Amino acid sequence: MAENMQPDNLDRGILIALMDNARTAYAELAKQFNVSPGTIHVRVEKMKQAGIIKGTRVEIDPKQLGYDVCCFIGIILKSAKNYPSALARLEALNEVVEAYYTTGHYSIFIKVMCRSIDALQQVLINKIQTIDEIQSTETLISLQNPIMRTIIP
Structure with a gap:
């Protein structure tokens, strides 16, 4: 577990995009941020391991x-x-x-x-x-x- 991980600008961009729509495909995020889908996957996994991303959920009204x-x-x-x-x-x-x-x-x-x-x-x-x-x-x-x-x- 990566303790005290400090997200960089790419991590923050990924977080904001996923907060807007958690179902966004990694390939789509990769195009948006001009990186590979593998990079997106690695970044998301690191943020999960660091406890920054705790999960995804459906928002109910x-x-x-x-x-x-x-x-x-x-x-x-x-x-x-x-x-x-x-x-x-x-x-x-x-x-x-x-x-x-x-x-x-x-x-x-x-x-x-x-x-x-x-x-x-x-x-x-x-x-x-x-x-x-x-x-x-x-x-x-x-x-x-x-x-x-x-x-x-």
């Missing part, structure tokens, strides 16, 4: 699947030692799509997707607030997501 409510929930744990068990319980909930261990007021900050406000209420009452390790929660409902991007290499 939750609203198209009926998930109209996005919210963020700040969680205060009863004790810091409860973090691993609380996290395991939260990870088991399909509605929890992201979780962060944070500093400041909240111990854990999670992103939750639900089909409706009623569904969110059920998740809060019957799932999240039944986790013994949780002292309290604060829910912030997202009205829109005007900026959504990843880091540009």
Whole structure:
């Protein structure tokens, strides 16, 4: 594994192109960057081994699947030692799509997707607030997501 790999301009160009369309053929990238397809393959493999490229995925629009409510929930744990068990319980909930261990007021900050406000209420009452390790929660409902991007290499 190539630790602390510093991508050069070609690597950054490949990353940007793959971020735009991860299905772009290496031959097409090779033409775009005026190198051989083998060079593209080697560069991509090196970035995978270095952990820069963690995988590829299909991007889903939750609203198209009926998930109209996005919210963020700040969680205060009863004790810091409860973090691993609380996290395991939260990870088991399909509605929890992201979780962060944070500093400041909240111990854990999670992103939750639900089909409706009623569904969110059920998740809060019957799932999240039944986790013994949780002292309290604060829910912030997202009205829109005007900026959504990843880091540009």
